[in-house]
Amino acid sequence: MSDQNKNTADEANAEMAANAADNSGTSPEGVETVSNDPAVRVAELEQLLAAANGKAQENYDQFVRAKAETDNIRRRSAEDVLKAQKFGVEKIAESLLAVKDSLDAALIVENASVETFKSGVEITLRQLGQVFDKFSIREESPEGQKFDPTKHQSIAALESDAPVNSVVGVMQKGYMLHDRVLRPALVTVAKARTVVEASSDPESIS
Numbered sequence: 001m002s003d004q005n006k007n008t009a010d011e012a013n014a015e016m017a018a019n020a021a022d023n024s025g026t027s028p029e030g031v032e033t034v035s036n037d038p039a040v041r042v043a044e045l046e047q048l049l050a051a052a053n054g055k056a057q058e059n060y061d062q063f064v065r066a067k068a069e070t071d072n073i074r075r076r077s078a079e080d081v082l083k084a085q086k087f088g089v090e091k092i093a094e095s096l097l098a099v100k101d102s103l104d105a106a107l108i109v110e111n112a113s114v115e116t117f118k119s120g121v122e123i124t125l126r127q128l129g130q131v132f133d134k135f136s137i138r139e140e141s142p143e144g145q146k147f148d149p150t151k152h153q154s155i156a157a158l159e160s161d162a163p164v165n166s167v168v169g170v171m172q173k174g175y176m177l178h179d180r181v182l183r184p185a186l187v188t189v190a191k192a193r194t195v196v197e198a199s200s201d202p203e204s205i206s
Contacts (some may be wrong), residue, residue: 057187095131140174140185142167151176153184159191 102124106117132138142152147165151174164176167187174185 029121092131092135095134096128099124099127099131136178137182138176139168140176142174142185142187143170144168147187147189151181152187154189155186157187157191158188159193161193162190164190164192166190 029082045173080088102120106112106120109120110117112120140151142148144162145167146163147154155171158168162168166189167185168190169188170185171188172183172186175182
């Protein structure tokens with residue numbers, strides 16, 4: 001055999017040896033591989049399965065806790081809404097008790113004169129006004145103002161010298177809660193006077 005053929009055979013044998021070493025389960029440093037030994041591979045797979053099961057159980061436990069917390073928040077929110085519906089007027093109702101007491105006291109006064117009765121009504125009205133102020137309930141009496149359909153309800157249009165579409169009469173006061181209309185004011189609105197044309201009959205001319 002020539003030297004060139006011998007060198008070629010040696011190179012081929014070296015490559016086959018390297019391939020055999022790769023197939024035996026060895027790997028570059030730092031890369032984890034599964035052993036070719038069946039018993040070792042089963043043990044490694046069991047470890048991987050146990051780790052996966054542990055992670056799945058951890059995720060399931062977190063899901064259960066999150067779901068329970070969400071259910072509790074939903075339940076508490078529903079209870080808070082129900083309480084707000086039932087007791088949302090508690091503060092204003094408590095403030096109105098003093099007004100009710102004044103009205104009750106007025107009814108038990110014997111031989112009350114018109115003056116004393118009127119005085120008692122004025123005191124009660126002031127008490128009610130204080131309650132309105134406390135809860136930002138504002139009276140809307142728009143006479144002389146421009147008609148606002150978002151706050152006023154027109155029940156009639158009257159001929160007037162006042163500016164057209166202005167409020168010339170208030171039949172019932174309106175009320176606002178902050179910026180929300182509790183009740184629109186019932187009003188009459190000004191309209192232009194009808195112009196009467198002069199008669200063309202000569203006999204009507206003096």
